[in-house]
Amino acid sequence: MVLFSKLEIEKPSELIFGSAKHPLNYGFGLNVGKGEVIPEVKFFPRVFSDKDPEGFKTEVQTITRDILDRAVELGIPSLQIETELTFMETKNPRLAAEIASLQKWLMEKYFDEHGIKLGFRVTVADIRDFREGLRTTANYNLMMETFDAVSSNGADVLSIESEGGKDVFNHSIIRQDIEGIVFSILLASLDMGFIWKDIVNVARRNGCIAGGDTACAIANTAMKLAGGVKSMSLPHTLAAIVRAMSAARSLVAYEQGATGPGKDCGYENVILKAITGFPMSMEGKSSACAHSSLMGNIASACCDLWSNEQVENLMLFGGSAPQVFLEILHYDCKLMNRAIMLGKALELRDMLVLSDKYDDPQALVLSPDVAIEVANAIVSEYGDYYRRVKSACRKIVEILESSSPLRLSHAEARFLSHVKNIIDSLPDDGETFREQMCKTFTGKVPTFREKDYWP
Amino acid sequence: MVLFSKLEIEKPSELIFGSAKHPLNYGFGLNVGKGEVIPEVKFFPRVFSDKDPEGFKTEVQTITRDILDRAVELGIPSLQIETELTFMETKNPRLAAEIASLQKWLMEKYFDEHGIKLGFRVTVADIRDFREGLRTTANYNLMMETFDAVSSNGADVLSIESEGGKDVFNHSIIRQDIEGIVFSILLASLDMGFIWKDIVNVARRNGCIAGGDTACAIANTAMKLAGGVKSMSLPHTLAAIVRAMSAARSLVAYEQGATGPGKDCGYENVILKAITGFPMSMEGKSSACAHSSLMGNIASACCDLWSNEQVENLMLFGGSAPQVFLEILHYDCKLMNRAIMLGKALELRDMLVLSDKYDDPQALVLSPDVAIEVANAIVSEYGDYYRRVKSACRKIVEILESSSPLRLSHAEARFLSHVKNIIDSLPDDGETFREQMCKTFTGKVPTFREKDYWP
């Protein structure tokens, strides 16, 4: 296990798009984090029946070819394609393998014919059924089989959006229950420790890269609930706090041996890039096709891959939606890469950062200086899953309270001081906390079982 | 008639996004060209029958509300909405008026409730039937009636994509016939002189703004035919030349009294901004939903409004397509506006410019320095529709030949010298040219009739 006890990137000026301390080289000549931002395009197939694997294969093939054709038309030099397997595909390792090898074959063809550099990420769905338990169930084994199938059939990078702790989180977030949220992130960390050990083993066995995880089920749920600037569904400060805390959870993949590139929808990747020095995929403005956010520009400030998150294969006037979003990503990347070439990357980064930073607490978290502070708070408690979540929380609350010109409403300010009180009242050690929380949530959240996390 | 005999913006450093020499103020508090780039969002309704005007109204209302809701969620301070009337709507002035006033009513509501500044452009379709003739036909009168109806029912800005000369152009462009293309642009200029006099009168009568026209039917047809970087359908240098020449045509609207903001899909607007000093709408990267282009970033370098061109009202995961593209435009604008606030607009502009400039001849034309050279070539022949087209052509050929690091293929270089020969062989005066060309095209292009342009 790798323990990150200090930051790999300590200076805010070095936490920047297109450059990571530990770049990666894989696929057909792709260099990630080595002075260039690369578009990572992701699609959602239009297949209306789960019972039609052949239709699925044809659809994925068409989409992949469309994407590669547009890339050639635009003269895109480097590209990553992500295939996020559906439940149906994940439950069918043979189908997943066929799809992966079909896509890889197409990529090889375009690399040979057009010289376009290509990387291929496959994200496996977390198909575990919380009612059955999280470890060593039939679904767990099937999921690992699928990791094995795709990594031995063309995937360059493996990822997952693992969902440990999600039931407790869902219960807690809509009640603003800080204790419950901290507990759910602790659970998520423990779960990741388990599954990422297995994923890293599969990746090593098949000579491919263990990418990273995302706190999608946690932090992005909070982001979506928080909604627009005027929405009062959830405090935006709470969404910001959850984001900061979730970095402590997503870090576990790298502790288990993952090396990046981290997965796009983990907005906490900025913090993780500071800690690990690994390249990261991010999404923001150009993933509006998948969900709205209040951090469209600042999300790109430190990315190495720049993603559209997910778009259904609909036809727009300008081509299929994956083609259209690839084109938009391409121009975003072109701008960043030109800035790098002109030696003005830092200036562009700061424009991107400042265009969002003070408009919403969630954006503030992604600012390189803030991310580094939170990263430090996390590594200062390295090795302790519980204490580092608390530490991230305390740090981000402190930052949010003192970040003018960020303007917080009366309700947000009231909520922040509530969080401070709760955090200060939590026990020092994880054992006590575990006991309290297991008592609280056993029964209350029907799918939660202590032994899924402490077997 | 206004004659532009010199440039309103002479220095390349002053040809820049968010700032025009003659800003405009209209709608609900909107300031265009006065230190801020504003998103202009445009949609295409999903109505499957032209015989369903009620369905149309409901659809436009829903789309408008969706757009305004997303704008409020994102905290967008200023926004322009463009409604481009379909043929069906243009042929039904009462329906067009109802739709315009419905949209305007919604805008007023959101302005009152949320303080969002709003402008409203209505673009009327060119419904003329070339077989019937271009002037004083029933369709022409209907079109003017619709201009009157929308401008007296809420439109702040009037536009059209007028199509004079399009038949001769279509015939000529696929044959690379330079003479025919020059002639078609001359015809387009004459046609614009006629219709824009009427549009400006309608606008003045109703106290609204005559915006501008676009060489969509000419220069964008060439752009679409030229296609991707490797496409050999049409020389990309030809598409670039057509773009430069088309500025001489689109200028006519402003000579007749239009004041901008010029219409989005006129990529020649950069040149027109230099000549007139009026604010311009542009489209590029974020209009990939409507069509692909090789100038996604550079197109934004001088815009005052930033548009998505056109998107069908499909549902994506992140909301309706108009909402999604508004969000993308918003973040583009936010970045440019932050650069302005930081005093770094010129630096960002140059990154945008250089990211595309030398990748395709069409992009080169949009570079501020090049645009100003072309603009000078046009105004040096002010008042002569024919000679200024030739002058623009000669200038852009000269620039394309000497613009390293722009790399032209053998075939492109061969084509460029062909154009130079042709242009040099054309007669000096428009009268001779007119006689030659009318003889060539009468009969050959069945819908072309001299008296539509020289009555």
Added chain:
Amino acid sequence: MSEVSLLTKLKDAIVNLDFDGSKHLAQEALAKGIPPNEIITKAISSAMEEVGRKFEASEYFLSELIVAGEIGKEISQMLQPYMKDAEIKKIGKVVIGTVKGDLHDIGKNIFGMMLEAAGFEVIDLGNDVPAEAFVEAVKNHKPDIMGMSALLTVTMVEMENVIKELKKAGLREKVKVIIGGAPITEEYAKRIGADGYGKDAVVGVDICKAWIGKK
């Protein structure tokens, strides 16, 4: 402490989301002999109204509304053993569910919770509810109101289908229909023939209360 000031304190405790405090004050009120019915109307219901007002005024978050709703519900349950059967009677009956194809339920759950806090009996059919199940539930439970929610545009069309099926079964006139969810609009509700549209849970509950009041 006077009865009035005790109930006011209880109300404030709920508004301040103080679970333990509310519980103690409710027990104190019971001990003082205040009728459970009065505790519910004068403290719990009015606390819920106040919280709803604060939410509408952007002082409270939706999540705080939920917590208040849960406190209100627990205290009501605590009071039940002390109430006569007649008093337990709910003010109305509502069947709710998320339509077929839609697996999102947060909005519907909040709505259900707030309805209960407002005194309604709620029958929750869950997520991904097929049209037949809605029709069956209306037939069997004879609710005053049926509520449907959808979070996705692709599933919202199912609402129209449910209403059609209700008509076919001859039940449409027996029940008020209210719909809600992110993609829903007033126009859509009208178009498919629903009786009401709740733009959020607070508004939805207000509409239901108004319908019951008029009966």
Added chain:
Amino acid sequence: MSEVSLLTKLKDAIVNLDFDGSKHLAQEALAKGIPPNEIITKAISSAMEEVGRKFEASEYFLSELIVAGEIGKEISQMLQPYMKDAEIKKIGKVVIGTVKGDLHDIGKNIFGMMLEAAGFEVIDLGNDVPAEAFVEAVKNHKPDIMGMSALLTVTMVEMENVIKELKKAGLREKVKVIIGGAPITEEYAKRIGADGYGKDAVVGVDICKAWIGKK
């Protein structure tokens, strides 16, 4: 000038897109008594092949292919009065059109022009052609080949419909079907049961020539 070098010069003139030069050289060839048939095969057709090769090699643009096609066509028409009836016979007959709903025709026009230059008789149904019109044309003109084009994804589905209608009318086996247009792919052509897919006009004409050759 020898016959061979004269025909070579004519061929070169066409390849160089020199309209006037080609016309003069063709007249000269006629005057020298070279049979029109030979002028067509040895100069015009081989010029078209050369231009096609240059296009495939990215030396010529599609627009230059069109100009060459037009020159070839005009010269062929100039030669017709000097040919015996038997010699005018075309190598095959093709019905082409853009499917219903689609108003774009540049691709189809180029294809038609190149087919004619290659010696085919072409019946162009125009744009926005309904399925019945395709069926009627196949019934009446008895072409060897039917070509459909679509520029829009929304209209390309109409191609499948036309093929279905052909089958219904019992004509599917009487004609080869080729399709093309921006949104079309090899897979799509296979899926809807077309015989061939022309990714551009040059490839399309090659396929048609191969089909005719095999007959």
